Amino acid sequence: MGKVALITGISGQDGSYLAELLIKKKYKIYGLCNPHKKIDYQNLKKIKRKITLKKFDINNYSKIKKLIQKIKPNEIYHLAAQSFINYKFEDEFFNLNPNINGTHYLLSAVKEFSPKTKFYFAASSEIFGNSSQNSQNEKTIFNPRSAYGISKVTGYHLTKNYREAYKIFACSGILYNHESPRRNKNFVTRKITFNLAKITKNKKHKIFLGNLDAKRDWGHARDYVYAMWKMLQQKKPQDFVIGSGKLHSVRDFLKIAFTYLKLDYRKFVIKDKKLYRENDKYTLKANIHKANRILKWKPKTNFKSLIKEMVFNDIKLINNQS
Numbered sequence: 001m002g003k004v005a006l007i008t009g010i011s012g013q014d015g016s017y018l019a020e021l022l023i024k025k026k027y028k029i030y031g032l033c034n035p036h037k038k039i040d041y042q043n044l045k046k047i048k049r050k051i052t053l054k055k056f057d058i059n060n061y062s063k064i065k066k067l068i069q070k071i072k073p074n075e076i077y078h079l080a081a082q083s084f085i086n087y088k089f090e091d092e093f094f095n096l097n098p099n100i101n102g103t104h105y106l107l108s109a110v111k112e113f114s115p116k117t118k119f120y121f122a123a124s125s126e127i128f129g130n131s132s133q134n135s136q137n138e139k140t141i142f143n144p145r146s147a148y149g150i151s152k153v154t155g156y157h158l159t160k161n162y163r164e165a166y167k168i169f170a171c172s173g174i175l176y177n178h179e180s181p182r183r184n185k186n187f188v189t190r191k192i193t194f195n196l197a198k199i200t201k202n203k204k205h206k207i208f209l210g211n212l213d214a215k216r217d218w219g220h221a222r223d224y225v226y227a228m229w230k231m232l233q234q235k236k237p238q239d240f241v242i243g244s245g246k247l248h249s250v251r252d253f254l255k256i257a258f259t260y261l262k263l264d265y266r267k268f269v270i271k272d273k274k275l276y277r278e279n280d281k282y283t284l285k286a287n288i289h290k291a292n293r294i295l296k297w298k299p300k301t302n303f304k305s306l307i308k309e310m311v312f313n314d315i316k317l318i319n320n321q322s
């Protein structure tokens with residue numbers, strides 16, 4: 001019999017790549033989707049028939065309890081979250097619920113009804129926020145600068161406390177930005193590649209962007225979900241920083257993307273002050289030494305290959321639409 005996995009947020013970029021990986025490894029998969037949001041079946045098109053998909057509110061403890069009691073999964077990957085970061089604190093309750101209550105409900109249900117279940121929490125580099133260190137590792141002090149970051153710190157500590165107090169196999173992956181052709185178009189990488197594809201159809205099309213000098217540590221989501229799985233296959237539960245360890249600016253991303261199509265990005269980009277983020281002044285870079293050493297993990301896809309895959313995927317998408 002294969003293992004059973006429960007994935008919250010399965011229809012997102014990470015959830016769908018992870019589900020594909022686990023299907024190859026013969027897992028039976030239960031995937032939860034937010035019942036208040038339209039499900040993006042596009043990401044699940046390859047695997048829809050191979051998973052049990054449930055519209056499920058993870059803010060409902062009695063439902064979570066029943067589900068865990070019933071399926072007793074070998075592994076839970078808690079990926080559900082409102083991932084677009086609002087630095088203005090407007091969306092804080094929206095952010096806080098899945099990361100805090102959802103994480104707590106799942107861990108508590110595991111403790112009560114399925115204590116052998118291994119648990120993964122999707123933390124984020126945003127927990128470091130305004131970090132005094134040039135690159136961050138598992139020992140770096142947290143200093144979140146957004147409600148999103150604060151909620152991820154809480155989820156991280158809940159996970160750590162259940163691990164230490166109740167001996168649950170629970171880990172947090174502290175993931176830096178990870179992208180792919182499945183990235184939501186709100187995020188800057190996909191916004192660029194999708195609009196670039198539109199430009200190939202209409203040379204008058206423009207892309208409105210905020211701070212082009214903002215830097216991120218970017219990797220491919222497919223590589224990062226493999227690290228999640230590896231974390232739960234270890235003998236001992238521990239937390240890991242997962243990233244590329246390399247910094248690039250939004251401008252670097254633009255230049256490379258446009259160069260693939262022999263275009264000059266400067267002719268198509270309009271800077272929009274409204275898209276600048278007041279609180280987004282911090283540059284975070286991963287130190288992935290521990291993941292290298294213990295998980296034997298490092299990213300397979302480099303920055304240029306990531307961009308190439310995204311650009312040509314969006315061109316195909318636009319061509320199929322027209």
Ligand code: GDR
Pocket residue numbers: 082083084085124125126175176177178186187188189191208209210211212214215216250275276277280
């Ligand atoms: P981020 O990703 O906030 O880092 O969160 P995003 O792609 O939104 O921003 C990256 C950088 O690009 C700059 N930027 C713009 N961003 C957007 N979205 N739109 C623009 O037009 C634009 N112009 C410039 C931003 O200022 C920023 O510096 C992601 C998410 O996946 C989180 O869930 C995750 O926790 C973190 O990464 C690690």
